[in-house]
Amino acid sequence: MSPESGFDMEDRYFELEGHRVHYTVQAAGSGTRRKPVLLLHGFTEAVFVWRELSAFLARGGYDVLCLDLAGHGRTETFARVHGMELQASLAKAVLEREGLEKAVVIGHSMGGYVAAAFGCLYPHMVKGMGFFHSHPGPDTPQAAENRRRSLELLHAGKTGFLTGSLHTLFAPGTESRYALQIEALHGHVRSMGAQAVAAAQQGMLERESRLSVYDLDVPFLFIIGTKDIRMDTAKIMAQTLLPRQACVQLLPVGHMGMYERPRETEAFIAGYLGTVEW
16 A cells, blocks of 8 residues: 555454454544445455555545455465355454444455355345456356366465466456566465465365345446456356346456556446445
8 A cells, every 4th residue: 555545454363263364454534434345355366456446445435344365365274175155254253353234345256256155144244245357156167177177286286377377367468567466466376375275276166156145135346357368258247137236347357457447446346335325
C-alpha cells in the first residue's frame, strides 16, 4: 500500500485447531458505519494481491478484510487436503473474531470456490457474493485431469511447473507489462512448498458443485476476463442469469483483473457495493 493512502493494512493472527491463521484489516475509520467486505485470494496467491483494491475500498468507507487461505501466505497448512469447506470455516472464524454478523464475500479464482462454499454453509452471514474470474460450479473433465497431473508432480516434490505457467494468468502477449507482479507470484509459490500447494489442488479437485449458492437473495458480482484461458467465459456468462440480482463486468483481460485493469475493477466493485443493503 502506498503511504499516502492513509489506510494501513493491519496484520492480525489467531489460532484455529492449533494452526496459525493470518488476515489483514483495512478499516474505513472510526465513527463510520461498518460495511465489511471479505476478499479471498486465488490458488498460490496471498493477501498481497488485494493491496490496491483494499486501500481503495477503505477510502470509500468499507472495512476490508483479506484472508490468507490455508497453506497460503502466513496461514499455516492444516491438513493433507484443504477442502473448500475448511477454507470457508476460516473465513467464518475471521468474521466472528471481528464481531461481524455479515459481510460481502468476494473471491478470486480458488477464492471464488471458497466464497461459494461459504455462501452455502453460512448463508446467514452473506450480504453479497462476488466471483472475480471464478464461479461456483465443478471442474470440467479436462480441468480435473489437469489437476490430477499437477498432483502427481507435487507429490513427487516438484513445483517448478507452477512458476513456469504463471505468465498464463495474464492476457496473451501482455506478460512483459506485469514483470513485477509475476515475480511476486513466483516468490510466493516458492515459499509455499509442495505439500501446501497439493493440499489446495486436492481440495479444488474434490470440491462439489455449489450452484445452489445462486438461491441466496443477495446481489452477485461477476468480473469476467474475455482473454482468460483459465476460465470458461461462456459458462460463467450463462451463470450470470441465475441470481435474482447480478452486476456483470466483461473486461479484455486474462485472469488477473486486479492487476490488468485495476481502475476499472475498483470502480466496478465500488458500484456493485453501492447496490448492497447495508
